[in-house]
Every structure is written in structure tokens, then in C-alpha cells.
Amino acid sequence: MVATLGSLGIKTRTCRRAVRELRSYEEEVEKEAATTAAMKERGADPYDLKQQENVLARMMIPDCHKRLEATLAELEATLAELKESGEQGVEIGEAESAITEVETVFEQFEDQLTSQERQCVEVLASILIKYLP
Secondary structure (H helix, E strand, C coil), X not given: CCCCHHHHHHHHHHHHHHHHHHHHHHHHHHHHHHHHHHHHHCCCCHHHHHHHHHHHHCCCHHHHHHHHHHHHHHHHHHHHHHHHCCCCCHHHXXXXXXXXXXXXXXXXXXXXXXXXXXXXXXXXXXXHHHHCC
């Protein structure tokens, strides 16, 4: 497929839409996690609590993250092709801006994972301390 400024614009908008979706899903996860925590605090029925935890487990973030990675790869490939051919236009600057935005989102996501990994290690360490002599 021959890259055009039009196709670059479409891929740029697709990336930006995927970023908005990912942020929306992250907000939804935070709300559901708060709901789960509140249910635990008030001693909710174990079945209801399990259902709420299932809701959290099925969130769309992993799928959205994969789609964002794929659209980013397509955008970068199209941008590289257009730069090689010497094309110029505002679409190129917008694409570069979108790439920077997506890379920032990925960095934030990695930071969140690192934080979550630390929490998991702390929980596992407390369990080991509690149950090992």
C-alpha cells in the first residue's frame, strides 16, 4: 500500500482515539476497584464480591493496549514511508505528536505495572513471613 498524507491522518486519528479509549477504561477500572473495596469493607455477600472481582478481571485494558500497539506500529511505518519519499505537510507533525503521546501513555502504563509489581511482592513477602518459620 502506498502511504499518503490522508492515510497518515487516518492512522494518527486512530491512535489518538485508542489513547482516549485506554484512558477511559483506566478510569472505569479505578471506579470498579473502589466499588470492590467498598464492598469488602462493608462485608458484602461473597457471591456479590466474586462477581464484582470478575468484572475487574474482564476489563478491556489489555485488549485496548494491544490495539494501541498495533495502530502505533502502523502509524510509525506510514510516517517513515512518507518521510523517505520526501512528503511534507501538517499531517506529519500531527503524526509525530501522536507518536509522542502514545509513547508517554506506554511509559505511564509501565510505571503503573512497576508499582503493581511492588505491591504484589510486598503482599507475597508478608504472606511468607506470616507462614514460614
